[in-house]
Amino acid sequence: MATIKDVAKLAEVSVATVSRVINKSPKASKAAITAVTQAMKTLGYRPNANARALVSQSTNTIGVLVGDVSDPFFGAMIKSIDNIARQHNKHLLIGNGYHNADSERDVIELLINSRCDTLIIHSKSLSNDELIAYAQEVPGMVLINRLIPEIADRCIALDNHRGSYLATELLIKHGHQHIGYICSNHDIEDTTQRKQGYLDALQAHQLTAPQSYIEYGTPDEDGGEVAMTNLLAKNQPITAIAAYNDYMAAGCLSVLEGNGLTVPNQMSLIGFDDGLIAKYLHPKLTTVRYPIQIMAEQATQLAFQLATAAKQPILDTTQPDSSITHMFVPTLVKRLSVMTPQ
Known part of the structure; x- marks a missing residue:
């Protein structure tokens, strides 16, 4: 498997130059970009995502915890999250919690260790205290389908x-x-x-x-x-x-x-x-x-806002987005399965 050193040797540039090209640094010259890109193609080299994350302090992935991805309810939720993610050129990293505390904890730890700075978490088994602690660690974390009073402004829930x-x-x-x-x-x-x-x-x-x-x-x-x-x-x-x-x-x-x-x-x-x-x-x-679709969209938008504000705390002077609904109200859908008893 080719390494970054192999790419630098074939392109006849330094390892630092290869790194700048990979991370799209404005300091990389057009000639270097051309040479490095061709060398990576020739060698079949793929940049290490974790290594790139160390430089950027982030990845292009949104972490999502669901109960069970095979459940159509969560399928609709994930689809809505992905719609918003694509607008931000992000992709999803998804884990199943199965409403089990150990599984939910393992998934959240994996998402954080994978440097997802935006998290959409559907957790039903972890305690409020544990989720609050995760929220303090990850500014771009939002809970969906759960309301914790201490972090209510980072929750999107249903009554x-x-x-x-x-x-x-x-x-x-x-x-x-x-x-x-x-x-x-x-x-x-x-x-x-x-x-x-x-x-x-x-x-x-x-x-x-x-x-x-x-x-x-x-x-x-x-x-x-x-x-x-x-x-x-x-x-x-x-x-x-x-x-x-x-x-x-x-x-x-x-x-x-x-x-x-x-x-x-x-x-x-x-x-x-x-x-x-x-x-x-x-x-x-x-x-x-x-209304899980709109709830998931708003949770994702809120998570992006929180993550962006955390990266630029001094420059960010915006107020919380008042258009975000934190507690949704369900509505009746009347069809044909209810009538007056005969």
Whole structure:
């Protein structure tokens, strides 16, 4: 494998000159650029990204931590981040945390060690204190889908409680009094907030739900199937279901149809997220929109602003961007899976 010394020898210049050409220094002459570029091509030499980062104190990569890249929710998030990154001639370095503290920590450490000065972090398992410490170390770090009061100006979050409240209230306004809830079994704040939104909406309308109206499963189609099967087995007088997300709702729909119960004639069903699957189910799923695309775009823009300000603290006199929304509010998407009980 060719080295920088080999390139310098073939181009008949010094190693320092090769370094200047690689790092696009204005001190590099046109003749040197031509000679070095040709030598690198001839030798098949690729500059070491880490070595270049030592000179520039940065890389052209944005570090992104997601729960699981195979989840369409995170696919949409990554796509939006990449759209903004490309406008800044940056590329993404992505790691999966799987909602596990050790995995999330390992990914963040890798991203920092890879000299990503801009980080978009979706962490659900690390403590507030640990994330605050990382934020202090990396000025261009922004949290998405999480709000930590001490660094609220570097968080882009969704009011999950409000979304679940709206979903449950819609069912109540359609005349449903016995409403079940299909809940995620992941021990994260989204789970707690969405379940509480369901309970608070019932309470606000003088309704109650016994614990037997709530079932748990993994936040995917399989989990929805398991939870719905268990709920049906208990023979509850439920006429409507609010689900933790659209994928669990899809699993519910499959079980209901398999047991001869039609949606919405015999059971109303509402999801959460408004993922791609929602409008392709039959019937089309009424749900709560999670605006992850615009949230991811704003998180990326904010991260760039913070990273730039950190590099030029003396020259930067701009005020925080007031156009950045830090707490988003979910909205209802009414389709065909909810109706008044017959």
